[in-house]
Amino acid sequence: MRYLPLTDDDRKVMLNVIGAKSVDDFYIDVPKEARLGGKIAGLPDHQGELAVERHLSKLAAKNRSASSGPFFVGCGAYKHHIPASVDMVVQRSEFLTTYTPYQPEVAQGTLQTLFEFQTQVAALTAMDVANASMYDGSTACAEAAVMACRVTRRKKVILSGGLHPHYAAATKLLCEAQGLDVVHLAVAVDGEMALADAVDDETACVIGQSPNIFGTVTNMSGVADAAHGKGALFVSVFTEAVALGLVTPPGEMGADIAVGEGQSIGVPLGFGGPYVGLFACTEKLVRQMPGRLCGETVDADGKRGFVLTLSTREQHIRRDKATSNICTNSGLCALAFTAHMTLLGDKGLRGLALLNHEAACDLADALEAVPGVEILTPRFFNEFAFRTPMNAEAVLAMLDEAGVVGGVRASRLFPDEHMGDVIVCAATECTTPEDIEAYAAAMKEIV
Amino acid sequence: MTMNTQGRPTAPTSTTVSAIETVSGSRGLLQAEGLIFEIGTAETTGVDLPAPQNRTGRLGGVARKVPTGLPGLSEPEMVRHYMRLSQRNYAIDLGFFPLGSCTMKHNPRLNEKMARLAGFGDIHPMQPQATVQGALELIDELATWLKTLTNMPFVAMSPKAGAHGELAGMLAIRQALIARGEGETRKRVLVPASAHGTNPATAVQCGFIVDEIKANARGRVDMDMLREKLKHTDDVAGIMLTNPNTCGLFETDIKEIADLIHAAGGYFYCDGANFNAIVGRVRPGDLGVDAMHINLHKTFSTPHGGGGPGSGPTVLSAALAPYAPVPFVVKNGDGVFSLVEDVDGEASESFGRMVAFHGQMGMFVRALAYILSHGADGLKQVAEDAVLNANYIAAKLKHVMTPAFEGYCMHEALFSDAFTADGIETLDIAKALIDEGYHPMTMYFPLVVHGAMLIEPTETESKATLDQFCASLESIARRAAQGDETLKGAPYLAPMRRLDETRAARKPVLKWTAPAADTVAAE
Numbered sequence: 002m003r004y005l006p007l008t009d010d011d012r013k014v015m016l017n018v019i020g021a022k023s024v025d026d027f028y029i030d031v032p033k034e035a036r037l038g039g040k041i042a043g044l045p046d047h048q049g050e051l052a053v054e055r056h057l058s059k060l061a062a063k064n065r066s067a068s069s070g071p072f073f074v075g076c077g078a079y080k081h082h083i084p085a086s087v088d089m090v091v092q093r094s095e096f097l098t099t100y101t102p103y104q105p106e107v108a109q110g111t112l113q114t115l116f117e118f119q120t121q122v123a124a125l126t127a128m129d130v131a132n133a134s135m136y137d138g139s140t141a142c143a144e145a146a147v148m149a150c151r152v153t154r155r156k157k158v159i160l161s162g163g164l165h166p167h168y169a170a171a172t173k174l175l176c177e178a179q180g181l182d183v184v185h186l187a188v189a190v191d192g193e194m195a196l197a198d199a200v201d202d203e204t205a206c207v208i209g210q211s212p213n214i215f216g217t218v219t220n221m222s223g224v225a226d227a228a229h230g231k232g233a234l235f236v237s238v239f240t241e242a243v244a245l246g247l248v249t250p251p252g253e254m255g256a257d258i259a260v261g262e263g264q265s266i267g268v269p270l271g272f273g274g275p276y277v278g279l280f281a282c283t284e285k286l287v288r289q290m291p292g293r294l295c296g297e298t299v300d301a302d303g304k305r306g307f308v309l310t311l312s313t314r315e316q317h318i319r320r321d322k323a324t325s326n327i328c329t330n331s332g333l334c335a336l337a338f339t340a341h342m343t344l345l346g347d348k349g350l351r352g353l354a355l356l357n358h359e360a361a362c363d364l365a366d367a368l369e370a371v372p373g374v375e376i377l378t379p380r381f382f383n384e385f386a387f388r389t390p391m392n393a394e395a396v397l398a399m400l401d402e403a404g405v406v407g408g409v410r411a412s413r414l415f416p417d418e419h420m421g422d423v424i425v426c427a428a429t430e431c432t433t434p435e436d437i438e439a440y441a442a443a444m445k446e447i448v
Numbered sequence: 449m450t451m452n453t454q455g456r457p458t459a460p461t462s463t464t465v466s467a468i469e470t471v472s473g474s475r476g477l478l479q480a481e482g483l484i485f486e487i488g489t490a491e492t493t494g495v496d497l498p499a500p501q502n503r504t505g506r507l508g509g510v511a512r513k514v515p516t517g518l519p520g521l522s523e524p525e526m527v528r529h530y531m532r533l534s535q536r537n538y539a540i541d542l543g544f545f546p547l548g549s550c551t552m553k554h555n556p557r558l559n560e561k562m563a564r565l566a567g568f569g570d571i572h573p574m575q576p577q578a579t580v581q582g583a584l585e586l587i588d589e590l591a592t593w594l595k596t597l598t599n600m601p602f603v604a605m606s607p608k609a610g611a612h613g614e615l616a617g618m619l620a621i622r623q624a625l626i627a628r629g630e631g632e633t634r635k636r637v638l639v640p641a642s643a644h645g646t647n648p649a650t651a652v653q654c655g656f657i658v659d660e661i662k663a664n665a666r667g668r669v670d671m672d673m674l675r676e677k678l679k680h681t682d683d684v685a686g687i688m689l690t691n692p693n694t695c696g697l698f699e700t701d702i703k704e705i706a707d708l709i710h711a712a713g714g715y716f717y718c719d720g721a722n723f724n725a726i727v728g729r730v731r732p733g734d735l736g737v738d739a740m741h742i743n744l745h746k747t748f749s750t751p752h753g754g755g756g757p758g759s760g761p762t763v764l765s766a767a768l769a770p771y772a773p774v775p776f777v778v779k780n781g782d783g784v785f786s787l788v789e790d791v792d793g794e795a796s797e798s799f800g801r802m803v804a805f806h807g808q809m810g811m812f813v814r815a816l817a818y819i820l821s822h823g824a825d826g827l828k829q830v831a832e833d834a835v836l837n838a839n840y841i842a843a844k845l846k847h848v849m850t851p852a853f854e855g856y857c858m859h860e861a862l863f864s865d866a867f868t869a870d871g872i873e874t875l876d877i878a879k880a881l882i883d884e885g886y887h888p889m890t891m892y893f894p895l896v897v898h899g900a901m902l903i904e905p906t907e908t909e910s911k912a913t914l915d916q917f918c919a920s921l922e923s924i925a926r927r928a929a930q931g932d933e934t935l936k937g938a939p940y941l942a943p944m945r946r947l948d949e950t951r952a953a954r955k956p957v958l959k960w961t962a963p964a965a966d967t968v969a970a971e
Contacts, residue, residue, distance in 0.1 A: 002826045004554055004749075006910035007833050015836055015911060019843040019856075024832045027839060027856045028729060030698035035734040040824040044596055047823035050558050057817060060589075061567025063582025065575070074572045077804055084495060086523050088564075094541030095534035098555050101755035104888050105949075106879065106942040110537035111754035114530070117484050120959035124516040130958045136608035136757070139804035147653075167804035174800045178619060178654045211510070218510040249510050262804075271563075272583050273573030273805025274608065275757030287956065293755065298952035301937070301945035310952040316611070316649035317893075321658045326649035329609040329745070333753025340530055343484050346520015349493035355500030362506050380508030401576060409574045416790050430497065 002047055067270055071405045071436035073364070075384045075427025076214065076414065077138065077165050077240040078273060079265045081353075082431055083341065087267050090340045091333060101293075101332070105308045106300075111332065112307035115295035118339040125245045125342075125350075126237075126259040127252025128281035133293040133309075134335040135278025135327065138240055138262030142168040142208065143175040144280065144291045144325055145258045149206030149234040150181050151324070152289050157182045157203045161196050162189040163213030165240055166414050172208070181205075188418050190377050190386055193219040197227035204231055206258075210238040211248065214414060215377065215425060216361075216384035218248045225255030234258060242266050242279065242338075243429075244382040246347075246354030251281070258282045267341030268334045277334035288314060291325030353430060357383035360428035360437070367441035368426075373448045377423065384427035386411065390448050393424045403443035405436075478943060481532040485960045488519025494526050536943045537754070538887045544909060544917050546841075548860045548890035548902025549644070549694055551724050551746035553834075556821065559750065559814035568813045573805035577786055583809065584785035587777045590816045591761070594742060597827070598723075599733030600763035604772045606807040610721055613741025613760025614650040614688070616773055616802060620739055620764055621686050621715045622654050623771035623799035634713070638677055638687040640669055642695055642894040647688045647719060656685055663896045667695035667853040667862075669705060681712035690719035691735070692726065694894040695853060696838065696860035696902065706736025715739065715768065723747045724906075725835055725859035728828030738765040744808070748815035759811035770797040775806050833907035834859040837914060841903055844918040848925040852897040859906075865899025869931030874899040877921075877928055879946065882939035884920040 007015075016023065028036065040046075048056075067080040074080070091097065095110055102108030102115075115133045122131035135141040146158045158176050160169050160183060173183045186195050196207040207228050211219045225235040237251030239261035251259030263277040264270075282290060288311065296310035316323040345353060361383040368374050368387055378385035389396045393410035400407035408426030411418070428437070473480035504511060521529060538545070545552035563569060571580055591603045604620075607613035618637075625631045637656040639647050641663060648658040659677060664670040669689065678684065687709045691699045699705065706716045718732055718740040724747040732740050744750045744759040752758075764772055775789040787806065791798045822830060835858050842851060842861035850866040865874045878888035878901075890902040905914060927935055939945065 002822065002829060004556060004821070004908055005826075005829060005833055006908065006913075007836070011911040012833075012836060015840045019836075019839050021839070021856070024836055027835045027858065028698070028726075029856075030700045031726075031730050032703045032735070035703070035730055037729055037731065040828060041596060041728060041731070044593065044824035045820075047826040048820055050821070053558060053817055053820045054562065056820065057562045057586070057813065058565060058567075060582040060586045061562075061565040063585065064567040064571045065579035066566040066570040067572055067575070068566060068570050072572075072575075074575050076574050078573055080570075080572065084523070086494075086527050090527070090530045090534075092560065093531070093534045095537040095539045096530075096754055097560075097751045098540040098542075098552075099537050099754045100545070100547055100550055100552060100752045100887075104538070104878070104882070105947045106939050106944045107538035107882055107887065108536070108754075109943055110530075110533040110535065113481075113483065113533050113536075114754075116958075116960065120483075120485065121516075121518055123959050124518050127514065127516075134756070136612060137804060140608065140612070140802075165804065167801060170801035171803055174619070174802060175653065178622060180655055218507060220510045245512070246516070247504070247512055248507060249512055253513055269569045269810075270572050271569050272571045272580065272809035274808040275759075275810050287958070294956070294958055296952040297957040298948045300947045304944060306944045306947045308947045308949050308952045310949065310956055310958075313953075316645035318645065319649075320645045321648035321652045323645065323649040323652075326611045326615065326646050326653050327609075328611045328644075328646050329752075329756040329758035331757045332755035333751070334757055336530075336754065340526060342518065343488065343521050343526050343529070344494035344523065345518075346488060346493045347490040347516045347518045349495045349497065349520055350516065350518065352493070352497045352500055353495070355502060355504070356497060358507065359500060359503050362503060365506065380510055381506055397576060401579070406572075406575055406579065413574070413789070416792075 071439045073408045073426040073428060073440065074406055076409045076425055077262060078270055079241055079427060079429055080270060080431050081265050081429050083267060083269060084344055087337055087340045091337050096336055097333065102309060105306060109306055112295050114336050114339055116307050118335045119295060121339060121342045122279050122281055126281045127250040128259050129284040130287050131279065131281035132290055133295050134331045135280050135292055136331055137274065137276040137278045138260060139168040139171040141260035141278035141280045142238055143172040145236045145260045146172045146176050146206060146208060147179060148289050148291060149236060149258065152286060153205040153234060155203055155205035157205055159184045159196060159199050159204055159207045160186065161209040162186040162192045163215060163217060164208060164210045164238060165214045168238060188415050190215040191217050191379050193221055194223060196224045200228050200231045200233050202231055204233040206234040206236050208236040208238060212241055212244050212382045212384060215386040216381040217378050218380045218382050220249045220254060222254045236260065241382065243354050243357055246350035247358060248382055257286060263338045267337035275331055275334055277331040277338055289324060290314065292327050292330055356430040360432040361385065364428045364437050367437050368444060371441060371444045371448060374444060383429055384425065386423050386425045388422050389424060393422055396447055399447045400443050405440050405443050407440065478535060479532045481529060483960055484519050484521060484529060488521045490517050490519055492522060493520040494523045543885055544913050545887040546889050546903045546905050547887060548904040549721060551904060551906060553749050553906035554908035555749055555751040556818060559817040562817045563810045563813040581785055584777050586816060587812055588779055588785060590812050593819050594761055594763060597727055598740065598763045599731035601766050602764045602769035602772055604762045604764060606773055606775065606803055607741060607760040607762055608803055608808055609756060609758035610741055610743040610760045611646040611650060613762040614646055615653060616762040617717045617739030617741060618650055618654040619799045620768040620771045621717065624768055625685060634683055634685040636683045637685050640689060642693055642896045643688060643690055644694060644719060644721065651688060667697045668699050669701065671701055674708065678708055678712045684712045684714040686715035686717055688717045688719060690721060692722040692858040696857040696862050697853065698858055702735050721746060722859060725831055727831045728824065729831050738768050744811045744815040749818045750811045750814040757808060757811065759808035771799050773800060773802050774798050830907045837905040837907060837909055840914055841905055841918060845921060848922050860902055860904035862897060863901045864897050867925065868928040872928045872931055872935055874901055876935040876938060877924055879938040880924045880935050883941045886917060886920065
């Protein structure tokens with residue numbers, strides 16, 4: 002077997018050194034009735050690289066990749082171009098095949114990258130500090146809610162009706178497991194400001210999203226003010242990190258905690274994971290943060306270096322009193338984010354954001370020109386919702402026949418909301434004028 | 449060009465050793481490298497994008513006021529920057545990485561190649577299910593392997609890492625208790641003192657109360673204490689037990705533990721972090737387990753990536769399966785795969801959704817590539833070789849170090865610091881291993897062993913590597929026993945000397961800030 006270096010002779014010699022007759026001796030503590038004699042039945046034996054590659058390639062060929070034609074799906078994951086050099090960095094063995102940097106003398110590569118990542122995320126969100134990543138945006142959102150309850154010693158969490166429904170579900174689940182109350186405001190295309198009216202003296206935090214699930218961008222400063230007026234925290238969520246190059250970032254709105262999905266920068270679509278959760282907050286909340294933090298220090302010779310720090314918040318030290326149970330995070334995706342963000346720089350990010358916005362504007366213009374189509378999102382970055390005169394599922398199926406992957410039907414996101422005629426679609430720098438033309442032409446045929 | 453050998457010395461002429469300081473700060477192949485903020489500018493970019501037209505009409509004025517100020521680098525600078533940083537990392541591709549409980553085994557490159565196929569890497573989680581049938585089929589195929597290898601009827605695929613899988617299992621237990629009308633009364637979860645920190649942290653995240661059980665002299669659960677703890681049963685939610693446990697030992701009484709916890713009305717959560725020691729030889733479903741997460745990044749060799757991403761599919765017993773999280777993949781009668789995404793219909797008792805989308809697809813592809821490569825026969829060999837390698841290390845070092853417990857171990861060898869002279873501790877031995885060219889073992893864990901040194905070789909190491917490592921560690925151990933003070937200064941040969949963690953925590957510097965204007969002017 003190609004991944005196993007021991008030879009049968011090695012095994013014999015080693016058993017001799019140990020003084021064991023066979024490897025069975027090592028398994029004597031296994032209850033007799035649970036010891037398996039031979040191989041587990043019903044599973045195939047080992048295969049060569051060629052056979053495995055053939056099998057998996059066959060499965061891959063059954064899927065339609067986002068690059069294979071006009072593609073307009075968003076809702077929390079976005080098709081962006083990733084420069085070739087980013088994946089080359091990610092595939093460096095020294096990054097790919099190392100562990101959490103608990104031995105900083107031999108992990109400065111990872112640690113310095115995390116320090117750069119934290120700085121980039123803090124700047125992007127306009128927040129004071131950021132951690133070294135979470136699993137993804139949705140789990141970061143859930144962690145923000147329970148953190149706000151810890152900080153405020155209150156038990157009520159209010160979610161906007163524009164929050165990504167998966168984020169809302171993950172947050173509700175974690176909060177309710179901990180005996181916290183979750184209020185979910187009515188689903189609305191443009192309803193983030195309703196949080197300002199909903200906040201009360203018992204509220205730990207309000208959670209709003211911009212751009213939200215329908216693509217609506219909102220300056221939620223008024224929500225932040227209202228929350229702070231009641232002693233609550235404002236958690237600002239985003240699922241499209243590229244937007245922060247152009248739209249008002251959480252810090253400029255007075256957010257106490259900013260959480261979001263970093264996939265758009267450096268991380269492939271990959272059918273939903275692995276992604277990279279971004280988590281930032283104000284300086285004064287840092288000791289209540291979940292997850293790993295990398296900090297600057299010096300070594301015994303006085304040279305600058307980096308270490309994991311403030312770990313007394315974490316499960317491996319604090320166990321049942323930790324701020325979170327998170328251990329493994331999303332280190333390699335954070336590296337991809339950092340490498341891509343480093344290529345972009347502020348100038349590139351802003352240019353990229355503008356291209357996204359302009360593509361979406363062109364798409365909206367083209368669809369709006371189709372009789373019967375109504376754009377529902379009043380202000381957007383690269384994603385918006387529109388109403389079709391027909392059932393959205395049928396429209397998407399017909400678009401698919403025309404070779405266009407047209408977006409996500411709102412009824413998949415909100416099955417209980419009677420939004421059967423609404424589609425959410427996104428455009429990015431990957432969207433070409435021909436793609437937009439194809440979409441509009443197909444829509445004209447359909448409706 | 450060619451190098452002319454005429455007229456220049458072709459053999460070293462000086463053997464003088466001196467500590468050479470360089471102007472650049474580089475040390476030969478080890479290049480000095482600043483932070484991107486020190487070498488890039490906000491005007492530089494390493495991407496060539498079409499010029500935007502600066503149309504912001506549909507933003508409605510919700511525009512960023514202050515630029516990020518983030519620096520950019522050209523592509524050659526970016527590549528060189530991260531290449532230089534990479535050289536400051538130890539990695540499994542570079543050498544032996546015997547980090548106990550972390551399972552640092554070889555990561556086959558085929559897995560990386562497969563995960564990057566456009567049909568897996570470039571598909572969107574929300575595109576129509578008819579266009580991702582191959583992806584759903586792959587999830588189903590991997591799920592079948594995991595269920596068969598564990599003899600468990602259901603697996604939740606969406607958990608993002610091991611600790612997230614623990615959360616899945618414990619939330620399923622919580623939901624089952626709620627369904628029994630005992631959600632408010634059964635809050636106590638038994639957790640051994642030797643458990644990973646994630647276990648008690650997860651229990652608390654789910655609203656449970658942790659009740660700690662001690663280990664006995666053999667490193668297993670103290671059964672008398674367990675029976676004592678189970679005298680009162682009406683508040684018992686379950687037990688979280690790692691098996692093989694964090695001492696690298698199989699829990700001898702595991703069947704009885706399962707029976708006791710079930711008799712008490714609780715559920716058995718098994719932490720499957722160490723499944724790699726028993727895969728193909730023991731099925732957790734035969735041991736009375738109700739839930740167990742599987743770290744794909746340990747047992748099934750998806751890369752650790754410097755701390756993630758992981759993946760933690762969680763197998764569930766028939767008792768817990770109805771409460772599994774959404775989404776999950778089902779195969780319909782017509783051979784079409786579909787996702788059950790809503791808490792409704794066949795998922796009406798589900799505890800809900802833990803995370804956006806469907807799990808760590810990129811890790812699923814890698815894990816399945818690994819599993820198919822090994823097959824049923826190879827996976828069994830994986831476990832046996834991992835256990836053989838660990839016992840070999842234990843046997844070679846037991847005369848110079850102090851084994852924490854008697855008898856054979858499973859996939860990792862555990863030593864205490866009892867053999868060291870006063871003043872020398874585990875940390876010093878770990879750092880000295882760096883100078884020998886190895887990544888240190890896991891240190892000070894599990895907490896039940898003083899100065900613990902947990903060595904996990906995995907199955908992907910050759911006998912020659914193990915022999916060399918044992919020779920190095922034996923030499924360090926002898927120096928530690930003799931009180932060799934030079935160990936306190938190790939490492940001497942790494943890119944950095946020991947780092948000041950106290951200073952980092954006292955006044956945390958968590959991001960780069962531009963030096964004040966006057967310091968810049970003074971330079």
